[in-house]
Amino acid sequence: MKKQIIFLFTLSLLFALTFAKKSTKHKKSSSKKSAKKPEGSLEFSAAAGVIIPDASSENPIILSNAEDQPLCKPDVPTTPVKELKVMPGYDFFVLTNKIEYPRKLLMDRTNHLLVVSPERGLYSIRMDKCGNSDILQILDGTLYDERLGTGVAIYGQHIFVATETSIYRFPYNDGQHSPLADGVKVMSNLNPLKSTEAPDIVIDVHGSAFIPRSMTDIDDKVGSTHAVIKKFNFRDIPEKGYDFDLDGEFFAFGTNTQGLLGFDVQSQLWGLNGLPKDIKRIDVHPDQDLSVSGLAEELNKYAGPGNNYGFPYCYTEYSLEKISELSRGRGGQWGNPVFLNESFALDAYCLDETSNRVPEVPLPPKSYASNVHFYSGTFCSVGDLATLGTSVGLPCNWTNTPIIANHGFDNQPEGHSVVHIPFNDLGHKPRLDLDVDVILEASEPCGEGKCFAPYGLAVDQYGRLYISSDETNEIVVVTRYFSETAAREFTDKVDAMEDAMEDSKEQGDDDEKSDNDDKNDKDDDRSSKDDYKSNNKHRKSEAKKPRL
Structure with missing residues (x-):
């Protein structure tokens, strides 16, 4: 289990690709297949025979065999109710539209x-x-x-x-x-x-x-x-x-x-907090409903027992810059106007993290974020748009990072999407400076009629993402485009990048040596000039002395 956790925290794209090169060299002379699980892997599910790379191994595997991939789709395709747009490098299909109002999804072992x-x-x-x-x-x-x-x-x-x-x-x-x-x-x-x-x-x-x-x-x-x-x-x-x-x-x-609540790979609990309607603070703006014009929904990590996460006294800012000069920026805390009075400094209370734990990620208003799911890394892939993926699964560098289903509201353009939030490996903190990855969304803004409204999320043993849409009665499966040559092509790219970096370093070393040689030559010239001046001055001084 410890090895698995180490993998889930440390596996990165570059690491995986660098390994691919080494693994290929080590295994050229051997075609024998392991009778149980391949060396360099962890068993993720004994019942289903699911394995994942073991990053603590000397040679962690990259799963990239065509025979292991589900490269097919249902025999009878189902057209989505609304036109959908999927992330570049990925595809999707409708698993079913036969279940009315599907919400939570659960994949068993x-x-x-x-x-x-x-x-x-x-x-x-x-x-x-x-x-x-x-x-x-x-x-x-x-x-x-x-x-x-x-x-x-x-x-x-x-x-x-x-x-x-x-x-x-x-x-x-x-x-x-x-x-x-x-x-x-x-x-x-x-x-x-x-x-x-x-x-x-x-x-x-x-x-x-x-x-x-x-x-x-x-x-x-x-x-x-x-x-x-x-x-x-x-x-x-x-x-x-x-x-x-x-x-x-x-x-x-x-x-x-x-x-819906969710666990990350360390079994830490995460959840989403919504916003009530009609939040108005005269000091911020006399007319605007802040619940739709700048306050945030929240993604919270519930770190341990006894903490308070603000409701109903405190709200989090997403962005109030367009409507108020008092904006405190993304993540800023504001007191609920219902509880504002002269006898208690509510804003100060909300800004005190010992009283009010701020969210890990402030989410856009009107999204109606409905589900947080942390990807475990099962059957993960590496690659880019040119090479495609080494498997049909989600990216390896998404391991232990959140995927959010934004359900959206009826007849509102916001939400109606599934997004991935980038995190730092170090400290497991969100990269709020980066845009989210939009995995799947409605091609056109939601208007009248039924809309794509994501609610439940699940991932199968192939690393494919399942999404329920309760308004359109659909369950949609997102899968990455696979290429048998992806591992080799991407490894070649990494090799070329490493070679370029090495050449650059060697060139830098040569330039530094040349600069040092030039500096030494200049120092020698300067020393010679100084010696000449000193000797010349000495001769002149000697010439002025009376002869005895």
């Missing part, structure tokens, strides 16, 4: 896709690598007279499904393609105020379940304890189950989670 539809129920999609699929409803949408939520999670031999007010546990085996049965309620009182944000549920590798509660309406009676994330032990659930209000541990305050 056998590359088996589960889809939550709050309107209809939980669906199982069994598919081959080309995307030919068989769809089966395995749970009805009106579970025990409770409307289904969006939350679903797998832990051990069970699947946990959230309704609007409860969580149920069912026996489940990876790859199961049959109806769920023998459900048991394991949590109640989940969402007593019936927030429009139906609760999600995620469970880490240790069996700790994280469940958010959100607020729809805000007034001066609302506090940070009304919008929280709580942590529960799902390894050992009491016979009577949990009560959300009475049990569990407060993990984060002031969150007001929007959409």
Whole structure:
């Protein structure tokens, strides 16, 4: 596991390509194939036989065999409802449009896709690598007279499904393609105020379940304890189950989670915070609704128990420069006007990070960011537009960085896209100076009618990205263009770049040596001149002395 984590933090494009050259040299004389897993790899999933490069190995592998790639598409293509634009170097296809209102996606350990539809129920999609699929409803949408939520999670031999007010546990085996049965309620009182944000549920590798509660309406009676994330032990659930209000541990305050939670590869919890409507501060602008004209949605990392993330007292700026000279820049903090009064310096409170943890990434307003997914690096690829990719998977240098589904709002042009946010490897911090990578988006701004509205995200064992669009009832798969020659061509590019750098260094060394020689020659000339002047002066001085 430690090796895997090291890989996920250190694998970079240049490293991978430099290795490719060495690996080729080492293996020229051998054509023997490993009986188990190749040297220089880690087993990512024993059940599915998924392997990934091991960067701590002397020779980490690059997966670039044509026979390993899913280079096909469904036998019967499905045309997208709206024209879509994919990132250069990538392609996409519609897996299905047969599930109404698809939201959360969950890929189990056998590359088996589960889809939550709050309107209809939980669906199982069994598919081959080309995307030919068989769809089966395995749970009805009106579970025990409770409307289904969006939350679903797998832990051990069970699947946990959230309704609007409860969580149920069912026996489940990876790859199961049959109806769920023998459900048991394991949590109640989940969402007593019936927030429009139906609760999600995620469970880490240790069996700790994280469940958010959100607020729809805000007034001066609302506090940070009304919008929280709580942590529960799902390894050992009491016979009577949990009560959300009475049990569990407060993990984060002031969150007001929007959409779906996600873990990075270190099992750190991340989530999205939305904005209420009609936020006005007269000191900033007398008329503008700041929720649509400059305040940010938020991507937060929930670093540990007990921290406060600001809601409902504090908001984050995305950019107020166009409407106010008081702009504090991206990430600046502002007090909620509902709670402003003369007896308490709310802005100062919001600017104090011991009271209010600022977000890792301020997101554009009106995006309705709905899902954060961290890519684990499975079947990752290297390459560029000229070489194409060494696999159909997402880029290796996207490992442990977030992909965001921007659902957008009806009849609004913002959002309606899926983007990747660049991060630094060092410190795992976002590069806010760089633009996001737009992976998939609507070709035209959303207007009347149904729009491409991304909500759920998942990645399969081939590194392909799955996206649900709840308005168009689609699940779309994004895949990189593959070339059998990509590894060699890109390695040649790296070799050429290294040679150029080496030549430049040698030229620099030669120039420096030449400069030093010239300097030494000049110093010698100067020394000779100084000697001549000194001798000449000495002769003149001697000539002036009286002879005895």
